[in-house]
Amino acid sequence: MSGDMNTIGIGFVRTEQAPTLSPPASTVGVIGWVRANLFAGPVNTLLTVVGVYIIYLIVPPLWNFFIANAVTEGKGRAECLVEVPGACYPYLLARLQQFIYGFYPEAERWRVNLTALLCFGSVAWLLIPATPSKSWMAAFFFVAFPVLAYILLSGAFGLPKVATSLWGGMMVTFVISIVGIVVSLPLGILLALGRRSKLPLVKLFSVIFIEFWRGVPLITVLFMAKTMLPLFVPEHLAPDQLLRALIGVALFSAAYMAEVVRGGLQAMPKGQYEGADALGLSYPQKLIFIILPQALQIVIPGIVNTFIGLFKDTSLVTIVGIFDFLASIQSSLTDPVWATPWTAFTGYGFAALFYFVFCFGMSRYSKFMEERLARSHKR
Missing domain, CATH: 1.10.3720.10 (MetI-like)
Incomplete structure (x- = not known):
């Protein structure tokens, strides 16, 4: 009887680790992500189908207008006055300086560029986690930079005076x-x-x-x-x-x-x-x-x-x-040199892209900081 018990014990006790089995193919990789995020139930599946249909309605016309049928070369409305709707990119290039600076004197636009460089450089220094001396940079950005920017943009200490009525475009949007x-x-x-x-x-x-x-x-x-x-x-x-x-x-x-x-x-x-x-x-x-x-x-x-x-x-x-960025686009639409049925769509599409890029960038940085702070708390 004792021998039988030993035999039973030896027969059912594993002496080595069982091999690790791979997870089911339907739960990992692209298939797993699709099932978990797009088809995880009737409601989710319905929303996915509706979303795909909306994308089908929106994306192809936008692709055709801004990419496939877009006009990339030209010096006036003749090249952009086409039967098939398409973006008029020569118009954007011709008016780009106005979109950025408004009516700021061309000879003094280096002051705007220097101010923008100091501003975005300071912001990047403050937002990148690995940069040192953030307290000094914060003091510069919140105390010294506003004074320096006012001197550069308005004019003082030998710089020609530029009235704010001449400011415009992206410059005014960023200032505000x-x-x-x-x-x-x-x-x-x-x-x-x-x-x-x-x-x-x-x-x-x-x-x-x-x-x-x-x-x-x-x-x-x-x-x-x-x-x-x-x-x-x-x-x-x-x-x-x-x-x-x-x-x-x-x-x-x-x-x-x-x-x-x-x-x-x-x-x-x-x-x-x-x-x-x-x-x-x-x-x-x-x-x-x-x-x-x-x-x-x-x-x-x-x-x-x-x-x-x-x-x-x-x-x-x-x-x-x-005369902010949107106003500069609106004023450019009255120029008879670029008066076509598609000029307004091109200008407002460019404005939408401009606002989306910066707003989406702020949103993603916010998410990055949330995740980074969350990791620091888990430690």
Whole structure:
């Protein structure tokens, strides 16, 4: 009997590891991804079919207009005046300088290029995680760069004066959006802190400011800045038209930014405040080193969403007579040299691509930062 038991034990106890089996082919690779993401149930399958049908309706006409039937060479409307609809790219090339600089004097456009180089170089330095000395670069971008940009673009210290009425195109779009972003974020943080303050006057002022600007459409703000602001200040002190739009856009965006930041502050656990108090930190130290870094990390999607909305809303300044990128395209459509049925579609398609590239870039960077911060927390 003992021998039988030993035989049974030896027969059913494995002494070596079983070979690893490959997963089913239907769960890995392209087939697995398609089944998991496109056909994972009746509803998902229906949405996939509808999406494919919408792509079928949209993509081929766009491909034909912007790629297959596009006109790439020409000096006027004769080459672009074709029966088959197609983009007129010679028109874009002929008007590209106007789309970028507006009516900024051609001899002084190096100042715009230098300002853009300093701006995008500083932003890239701040956004790339591996770059050193970010605090110094942040000080330059938020303190020194605005002064330097104003001197370069407007003219001072020997540089010829260039009136803002000559500014235009992408230049004005970037000026409005960057100023709005740089001003709205710190101002929004202060307003969010003020709304949560225990001081009644500070809280009341913050609430009134936020609710007023959130209750008024941006286009109304721009019209008020254009027509009503000069009524409250002496004529010789009234800011020019572009500065009025900058102030209106920055204050409007700051109100929305304040609510985004306030959401992050309210999401912070009470233990973080108590831990900072236990360390003996002062109120400013608690905010700067403990609370704000975590709160802002929580609301990165909301902050970037506000930035994207601000960048797109810069196109509204066209309505109040500011010659931004969209206005430069609209004005070029009246040129009889390029008057064809397809010129407007080409210009507005170029505008759509311009806004999409920058907004999509901000969105992807936001996702990258979220994933990077998430990995650092998992460690």
